[in-house]
Amino acid sequence: MSTAGTAPAPTPWWQSFYGGLQKMGRSLQLPVAVLPAAGILNRLGQDDVFGKDGLGWDNVAKVFAAAGGALLDSNLGLPLLFCIGVAIGMAKKADGSTALAAVTGFLVYHNVLLAFPDRDQCTGTIVGNQCIDYSAHTSSAAVFQNPGVLGGILIGLMSAWLWMRYHRTKLVDWLGFFNGRRLVPMITAVAGLALACLGLWVWPPIGRAMTDFSQWLADLGAGGAGIFGVANRALLLIGMHQLINTFVWFQFGEFHKPGTDEVVHGDIPRFLAGDPTAGQFTSGFFPIMMFALPAAAMAIAHSAKPHRRKEIYGLMTSVALTSFVTGVTEPIEYSFAYIAPGLFVLHALLTGASMAVTWALGVHDGFSFSAGLIDYVINWGLATKPWLIMPIGLAFAVVYYALFRFVIVRFNLKTPGREDDDQVEDVTKA
Structure with a gap:
């Protein structure tokens, strides 16, 4: 009798694809984690803080604004951060050479794009990176x-794949210096050049x-904000909400900063740069993250079995405070998302309603990281009608x-604290 083991069945393509999307969604969290620093620096550089309308320290304000602007720059800073974050997150056993390869490929790609300005968008003459109108004596x-x-x-993504494919490659002896990790940045530079040339053709x-x-x-208007809110929360359930956030939050729209040639793109960077029309796709998250989800956490605690209520109170109070202060909501949402999916459907729909109501009432607010108390307080001076978030949030709570x-009570849902006694040990270990 043969003792050879049966070969494992190949993983279906759709499972691999879904797993890859989830992994990329997690990878996008790394560059997003940098944004609080960018937001705080940018906020300190505003006129009403260190600038002319605040402390009057104009040069100090310029330093902070330049520092924050470097990270929020939609042409270089933000794309580079996401490039490095995705490369490190997607490559198995990534190290510093993965980041070096990503930076190399990105810089080549970026400069090739800069070599071909869009002449249709210039009414004058292109000189370097400037559009000069000699008759009007203006430039932009x-x-x-x-x-x-x-x-x-x-x-x-390309850097991660190339790194995994070639970081152990060995060349002939006389090219041995370029073995492995030293080879990857060279290959990535060529790939970045090719991707830039392709982008010039297919991106428009x-x-x-x-x-x-x-x-x-x-x-x-309010309806569009609502649709985005529902989609954002629905995709959180499978870990891919960052995929729809990326374009709307960091690339859509443009704002010309007064007194400069700088153009800012994306709902979040535009808000932080002072665009009074920004915030359509961020404002409605504040009532949910600061008030509604903490209230949901208390409802889960109050619904727990009497002998487990003290334990669940401690857990839910902790995650509620996390949501309120920082806007990190996943601990609450995942506490009921998979064991009571009906509650998550309600949550997604109500998030859309909050987005729609907030925008319809003229609230324009934004964040650098998430819609918690920290961003709410820091960005109060940039927001329009931020005070309305409190009554809206209390109503949603x-x-x-x-x-x-x-x-929970009507349908006897097994939320934390309501599990069957023989399942309590497994649940707490998880």
């Missing part, structure tokens, strides 16, 4: 093809299609608490 920054953050993500129609879709959402408490 030339316009280039700008895949932005999405381009950085593509370079990051893709960019227009994505911009048109985002513009359609923006033109819907009442709705969340009442609905969650009713649904």
Whole structure:
């Protein structure tokens, strides 16, 4: 009798694809984690803090604004951050050479794009990176093809794949110095050049299609904000919400900063740069993250079995405070998402409602990291009607608490603290 083991069945392509998307979603969290620093630096550089309308320390304000602006720059800073983050997150056993390869590929790619300004967007003459109108004696920054953050993500993915494929490669002896990790940046540079040339050709129609879709959402006003809110929370359930955030938050729209040639793209960078029209795709998260989800956490605690209520109170109070202060909501959401998916459907729909209501009432607010108390306080001076977030949030808190408490008890959902006694040990270990 043969003792040879049976070969494992190949993984279905759709499972591999889904797993890859989830991994990329997690990889996008790394560059997003840098944004709080960018937001704080940018905020300190505003006129009403260290600038002319605040302490009057103009040069200090310039330092902070330049520092924050470097990280929020939609042409270089943000795409480079996402490029490095994705490369490190997607490559197995990544190290410093993975990041070096990503930076190498991105810089080559970026400079090739800069070599071909869009002449159709210039009414004068292109000189270097400037569009000069000699008859009007004016000049402005030339316009280039700008895949932005999405381009950085593509370079990051490409760098991760090339690193995994070639970081152990051995060349002939006389080229031994370029073995392995030293070879990858060289290959990535060539790949970055090729991707830039391809981007010059294929990006314009893709960019227009994505911009048109985002513009359609923006033109819907409160309805568009609501649709985005529902989609954002629905995709969180499978770990891919960052995929739809990327273009809308970091690339869609443009704002010309007063007194400069700088153009800022993306709902978040535009808000932080002082654009009074920004915040359509961020404002409505504040009532949910600061008020509604903490109320849902209390509903879960109050619904726990009496002998487990003290334990669940401690757990839910902790995650509620995390959501309120920082805007990190996953600990609450994952506590009921998979064991009570009906509650998560309600949560997604109510998030969309919050987005729609907040925007319809003229609230324009934004964040650098998430919609928690820290961003709410820091960005109060940049926001429009930020005070309305408190009554809106309290109203949603009442709705969340009442609905969650009713649904949990009425349908006997096994939320934390309500599990069968023989499952308690397994649940707490998880």
